[in-house]
Amino acid sequence: MQSPAHAQTPAGQVTIEGDIPKTVVLTAEQFKAMNRITIHSTDMAGKTHDYSGIAVTDILKSAGIIQPAFNRDNLNKYVIVRSSDNYEVLFSMSELDSAFSGRTIILADMADGQPLPLAKGPYKIVIPGEEKRQARSIWSVTHFVIRNSKDQ
Amino acid sequence: MARFSKIVWVRLTGIGAVIILISATQSDPPVASGPYSLSYPEYFGNRTYMPADNPITKQGVYLGRMLFYETKLSSTNTISCASCHRQSLAFTDGKAFSEGVNGQKADRSSMSLANLLWVKNFFWDGRVKGLEEQAEVPMINPHEMNQSLLVSAAKLSRLKKYRRLFELVYGNDSITAGRIVRAIAQFERTLISSNAPYDQYLRGGYQATTSEMNGMNLFMRIPDSRNNVRGASCGRCHGTPKMFIELFHNNGLDSIPADAGRQKLTGNAIDAGRFRVPTLRNIALTAPYMHDGRFATLEEVVDHYNEHIAASPSLSPLLQNVSNDAEGKTLGLTVNEKKDLVSFLHMLTDSSFIADKRFSDPNKN
Numbered sequence: 001m002q003s004p005a006h007a008q009t010p011a012g013q014v015t016i017e018g019d020i021p022k023t024v025v026l027t028a029e030q031f032k033a034m035n036r037i038t039i040h041s042t043d044m045a046g047k048t049h050d051y052s053g054i055a056v057t058d059i060l061k062s063a064g065i066i067q068p069a070f071n072r073d074n075l076n077k078y079v080i081v082r083s084s085d086n087y088e089v090l091f092s093m094s095e096l097d098s099a100f101s102g103r104t105i106i107l108a109d110m111a112d113g114q115p116l117p118l119a120k121g122p123y124k125i126v127i128p129g130e131e132k133r134q135a136r137s138i139w140s141v142t143h144f145v146i147r148n149s150k151d152q
Numbered sequence: 153m154a155r156f157s158k159i160v161w162v163r164l165t166g167i168g169a170v171i172i173l174i175s176a177t178q179s180d181p182p183v184a185s186g187p188y189s190l191s192y193p194e195y196f197g198n199r200t201y202m203p204a205d206n207p208i209t210k211q212g213v214y215l216g217r218m219l220f221y222e223t224k225l226s227s228t229n230t231i232s233c234a235s236c237h238r239q240s241l242a243f244t245d246g247k248a249f250s251e252g253v254n255g256q257k258a259d260r261s262s263m264s265l266a267n268l269l270w271v272k273n274f275f276w277d278g279r280v281k282g283l284e285e286q287a288e289v290p291m292i293n294p295h296e297m298n299q300s301l302l303v304s305a306a307k308l309s310r311l312k313k314y315r316r317l318f319e320l321v322y323g324n325d326s327i328t329a330g331r332i333v334r335a336i337a338q339f340e341r342t343l344i345s346s347n348a349p350y351d352q353y354l355r356g357g358y359q360a361t362t363s364e365m366n367g368m369n370l371f372m373r374i375p376d377s378r379n380n381v382r383g384a385s386c387g388r389c390h391g392t393p394k395m396f397i398e399l400f401h402n403n404g405l406d407s408i409p410a411d412a413g414r415q416k417l418t419g420n421a422i423d424a425g426r427f428r429v430p431t432l433r434n435i436a437l438t439a440p441y442m443h444d445g446r447f448a449t450l451e452e453v454v455d456h457y458n459e460h461i462a463a464s465p466s467l468s469p470l471l472q473n474v475s476n477d478a479e480g481k482t483l484g485l486t487v488n489e490k491k492d493l494v495s496f497l498h499m500l501t502d503s504s505f506i507a508d509k510r511f512s513d514p515n516k517n
Contacts, residue, residue, distance in 0.1 A: 010420070011420050011421070011422065086273065086399050117465075119402075119422060119466055119467060119472075120469055
């Protein structure tokens with residue numbers, strides 16, 4: 001018996017939802033057509049990799065989300081990134097914006113010129129400079145959920 | 153038999169709270185009413201799951217407990233929720249596959265009901281959100297209780313005690329599927345286990361043995377042979393004081409899983425053999441282990457993680473390349489380290505939880 005709230009995500013698709021006018025689904029084709037960048041990052045075993053993918057801010061922009069640098073209200077928004085394995089990690093909107101953090105967090109689909117292995121793909125988050133502890137380098141990303149941190 | 157209604161006002165010192173006791177007959181015990189105050193340690197955190205339309209009340213919990221132990225909710229009047237979820241076994245039943253009415257077997261092992269307030273997705277494959285929605289499934293399943301909720305509602309409606317209770321909880325004595333599952337869910341949310349030796353250790357005041365401490369450290373640490381750190385890395389899935397992180401992982405039971413687990417829902421190859429990580433609280437009481445109950449003892453479970461993990465494309469990355477030996481292909485724990493790990497697991501047994509009368513069979517009090 002399946003819950004109606006239990007939306008399945010076909011592989012290769014990323015859903016952007018939450019405090020935005022309309023839920024947006026990014027397909028693998030759309031992802032491949034976006035502006036690709038490459039960053040270097042060291043994994044927990046000490047090996048350095050070239051990760052290639054799309055800046056998270058570009059992905060959010062494609063869903064109509066304006067960065068805090070251009071809309072101060074969005075300074076108090078946050079993003080929950082969820083994996084196909086149900087892992088969830090929180091990012092503040094401003095730390096995703098390189099105008100504030102000085103770094104570009106990407107959603108990568110390739111490592112060292114190859115697609116990511118099945119159990120980590122098709123997309124993972126790579127955070128430049130956050131290599132000592134990688135609990136936020138969430139893999140197999142399926143959802144970006146935008147939320148507003150207003151007082152309860 | 154004389155019937156009367158009696159309202160007693162009681163002021164509790166320091167709280168100023170009022171308890172209304174309603175007694176319909178001289179022989180029925182009064183049912184406490186009012187909001188139910190959940191109590192749990194600060195280190196469990198408040199990421200709890202409770203729908204706004206089903207707040208927990210004392211009377212709701214009372215009704216929910218009666219329903220949990222009510223065999224009339226099964227087609228043969230022989231099986232209740234408690235048949236496969238026995239308090240003495242932390243609400244499991246000691247079987248790989250439980251038997252329903254007429255002896256038919258379920259297809260996965262009964263899960264423990266401790267601390268479900270912190271769980272979002274239910275069953276081994278997480279296919280259902282919310283305890284309200286979960287409660288219906290075993291009741292209507294032909295291999296479990298095999299009775300539609302319409303029939304259950306009709307059976308309960310014939311009993312004055314249930315008409316009274318539903319009226320107390322919901323305002324009128326109409327008994328419906330929704331009201332049945334909401335009451336059961338309220339009761340289940342109160343099943344909080346937080347008084348094991350490990351909790352006493354976390355709060356200070358428990359003197360752990362050397363073996364238990366070593367086991368605890370192994371449990372929490374990722375091995376790093378370069379820096380002489382011994383570890384079993386269990387905490388990456390079973391960490392936090394709740395002893396689980398709600399993840400769907402393939403833990404290497406088979407290279408080709410007989411039970412596809414979460415893949416049955418999503419159809420995605422990455423979900424092959426993935427199951428929900430359950431809590432390890434009371435794990436010494438809840439054998440046999442895994443979704444199909446294949447391991448009879450904790451020692452077998454530790455052996456599995458130490459040296460029998462089966463590779464497959466969907467194997468959890470957290471179980472790959474984890475070793476106490478440089479270039480090691482398996483975890484590489486010593487015999488004594490395995491024993492220490494099991495000592496720590498025994499620290500998770502909460503003997504007060506399994507004896508707590510608030511969770512027991514009301515027909516046997």
